[in-house]
Each structure stands twice: as C-alpha cells, then as structure tokens.
Amino acid sequence: MTSRVLYLFSSAAPPVFEVAKVITDAQARGFDVCLGLTPTAADWLAGSLDGLEALTGHPVRFAYKRPGEPDVWPKADVIVFAPATFNSINSWALGLTHDFVVGVVAEGIGKGIPTVAMPCVNAAYAQHPQFEQSIATLREAEVNVLYGEEGFVPNPPGQGRPDGYPWQVALDAAERAARPSL
Template structure:
C-alpha cells in the first residue's frame, strides 16, 4: 500500500529554520512528504538542502519546472502551507501565484486536493486589513486556514518563538481534511 503524499510548503518565516522538525513529524505520521520552499526560504536552506532531500527522499523544489521537464514529485494527496508568511497569504488571497509555493496550492484546492495553511507572523503584520480579506478569500475557496486559538496566534512584534511553532496542530488539521469520508 502506498503512503499518502503530503506537499509540505514552507515560506520565509521564522519556523522554516526548523522545517526539518515539521517534516520529521509528518514522516512519523506515515506521510510520503515532499518539501516545497518559497525562493527566499530556499536561500535559508541552500547550504543544507541535501539534508532535507535525504530526510524526505525527494528533491526540494522552489522553482517552477521547465515545460520540457517531467514532474519530480509524486501527485499530492494533501498540501500544507506552513509556516505561511504574511506576504504569501496576501499574494495567494489576491490570486497572485508567482512562485511554485503559491501556485501549487492555489490550483490544488480547485482540483479536489485538501489544502491546509497555518500562518506565522506578528500582530502588527496581522493588523493589516489585507490579512483578514486574504484569510476570508482562502477559506471561501475551501482552504483550511489555522489562525487564532485553533492554530497559530500572531505574536507581538519581535517576540515570536519559531522553535515552538505548533507543527502538530497543522498536521492534525491536514489529517482531518484528508481523511476519507465515512
């Protein structure tokens, strides 16, 4: 029996420094996990990308493939965008998919693939009016957005704790949304 495939999509937000922790949790739960990074997040991991590829068994993607290239990753059963930065949230909410990390989930949610997203940004960023509009736009499309008490609550500026990011809450939500209907 093949394992379900999780596209684990991480943005340039503090917890991405520890994305290997989230990947290990997903792997321990039985997911065949593929990592996709925003271009900025890929720069953070560039010197250690081989570690992530060894961990997942798949290439780490951060750029669209060329039309002549075949897909490097298996078809996704579910997608998780975590940590989701304020920039990614607002671009995605506005329909701008200029990176692979936004393009994949923005299409997937309309192709029947369960998509979950959990942000990581501070209260000042979260206070921007575009944030509430973007969250509403994603939810309207069927994306499970975990913000607030059931996911990640925005932290005061300069007081975030990237190491304590609740990967387990995001993975719980992915499993709930990807579970077959009874």
C-alpha cells in the same frame, strides 16, 4: 499500503528552521513528504537542502519547472503550507503566483486538493486590512486556515517564539484531510 503524499510548503519565517523535524514527524504519521519552499526560504535553508532532499527522498522544489519537464513528485493527497507569511497568504488569496509554492496551492484549490494553511505573522502585519480579507478568501475557497485560537496566534513584532509554532496542529489537520492513495 501506499503512503499518503504530503506536500509540505514553507515560507521564510523562523519556524522554517524546524522543517527537518516536521518532515520526520510527518513521516512517522505515514506521509511521503515532498518539500517546497519560497525562494527566500530556500535561501535561508541553502546549507540544508541536500540533507532535506535525502530525508524526503524527493528533490526540494522552490522554482517552477520548465514546460515539457516531467513532474518529479507524486501527486499530493494533502498540502500543508506552514509557515505561511503575510506575503504568501496575500499573494495566494489574490492569485499572484510568482512563487512556485503559491502557484501550486492556488491551483490546488481548483483541483480540490485538501489544503491546510497556518500563517506566521506578527500582530502588526495582522492589523493590515488585506490580511483578514485574504484569510476570509482562502477559507471561502475551503482552505483550512489554522489562524487564531484554533492555530497560530500572532505575537507582537520582535517577540516571536519560533519554538512555539504549533506544527503539530498543522500535521493533525493534514491527517484528517488526507485522502487515501489509490
């Protein structure tokens, strides 16, 4: 049986430091994992990128490829974007594809790739009026946004709990959404 391909995308929020464990958990669930990061998340994990590439067996991507360069990843069966920051959620909903991972998830909507997003924002960011509009826009585009009681619940500023980020909820949703490989 061919593994289902999971694109695991992450922004620069403290739970990104747990991404190696998440990759291992996803692989135990039968996923072939390709890791994509925002440029800041790649900077945060700079010392771990070679190890993460070895763990996944695929290059870690954080920049667009040049025109004419081959794709280095297999096609995705499902995408999980977690942690997705305030900036990434709003950029995605507004179609502002300056980062590789935001561009892929924006295009993924049009390609019909099942996508799960789980924000990671503090309660102050969550009060910004654009954030709720962006969550609604993504849900209208059939993105499974795990926010609120069914996923991530914001903490007060400065009181984050990176070890309490509900990664398993995102992986459970990915399992339900993944199409079997042909």
